[in-house]
Amino acid sequence: DTAVSQTPKYLVTQMGNDKSIKCEQNLGHDTMYWYKQDSKKFLKIMFSYNNKELIINETVPNRFSPKSPDKAHLNLHINSLELGDSAVYFCASSQGGRPFTDTQYFGPGTRLTVL
Amino acid sequence: DAKTTQPTSMDCAEGRAANLPCNHSTISGNEYVYWYRQIHSQGPQYIIHGLKNNETNEMASLIITEDRKSSTLILPHATLRDTAVYYCIVKAAGNKLTFGGGTRVLVKP
Numbered sequence: 001d002t003a004v005s006q007t008p009k010y011l012v013t014q015m016g017n018d019k020s021i022k023c024e025q026n027l028g029h030d031t032m033y034w035y036k037q038d039s040k041k042f043l044k045i046m047f048s049y050n051n052k053e054l055i056i057n058e059t060v061p062n063r064f065s066p067k068s069p070d071k072a073h074l075n076l077h078i079n080s081l082e083l084g085d086s087a088v089y090f091c092a093s094s095q096g097g098r099p100f101t102d103t104q105y106f107g108p109g110t111r112l113t114v115l
Numbered sequence: 116d117a118k119t120t121q122p123t124s125m126d127c128a129e130g131r132a133a134n135l136p137c138n139h140s141t142i143s144g145n146e147y148v149y150w151y152r153q154i155h156s157q158g159p160q161y162i163i164h165g166l167k168n169n170e171t172n173e174m175a176s177l178i179i180t181e182d183r184k185s186s187t188l189i190l191p192h193a194t195l196r197d198t199a200v201y202y203c204i205v206k207a208a209g210n211k212l213t214f215g216g217g218t219r220v221l222v223k224p
Contacts, residue, residue, distance in 0.1 A: 041200070043159065043212075043214040045211050045212070047122050056211075086149050090159070092158075092159075098208075099209070100173075100208070104161065105161060106158035106159045106160065106161075108155065108157055
């Protein structure tokens with residue numbers, strides 16, 4: 001009964017390809033997030049969605065497009081992958097409608113490697 | 116959000132209490148102290164948070180000094196599975212969660 005789940009866990013692809021990462025939470029939370037953890041292990045917020053609406057976009061390139069079909073799912077689609085996109089991507093969720101107000105719970109991460 | 120200072124690493128003996136310090140001397144009155152940890156190859160895991168009072172849950176205890184300029188996370192009986200990077204984060208409600216370098220804790224048998 002994983003609270004926040006992501007698929008796939010590992011993703012290896014060539015430069016220029018388009019790929020998607022899926023996230024689902026079964027906590028009934030209203031807000032979901034995408035974070036990127038780079039090689040130096042620093043986690044940075046990318047996006048925040050509240051009930052299918054984009055609330056925060058932290059100056060992420062347009063090649064990254066989050067999509068939320070419903071409040072339990074937040075997928076991340078990346079176009080024209082670049083070497084610098086290699087990282088671990090974490091999905092998270094929190095209960096309330098205001099981002100970063102309530103405790104965030106993280107998924108297991110997706111390790112993306114761009115060759 | 117206030118900046119935090121944590122030791123880079125620390126070792127702890129299995130079965131003993133692990134006391135993880137965090138300095139946040141510029142903390143504001145509306146900022147909470149959060150602790151997360153990240154076990155190797157896993158997502159960050161919420162541990163505990165507090166504002167002024169000491170807090171305890173099934174995972175840990177959080178001791179916040181009266182002036183709120185520092186805090187200590189206590190893992191009462193460390194196990195090998197507690198080996199992880201522990202992040203002390205100070206933030207106000209509504210502000211984003213910003214992870215710093217953390218403390219790399221190694222629990223040894």
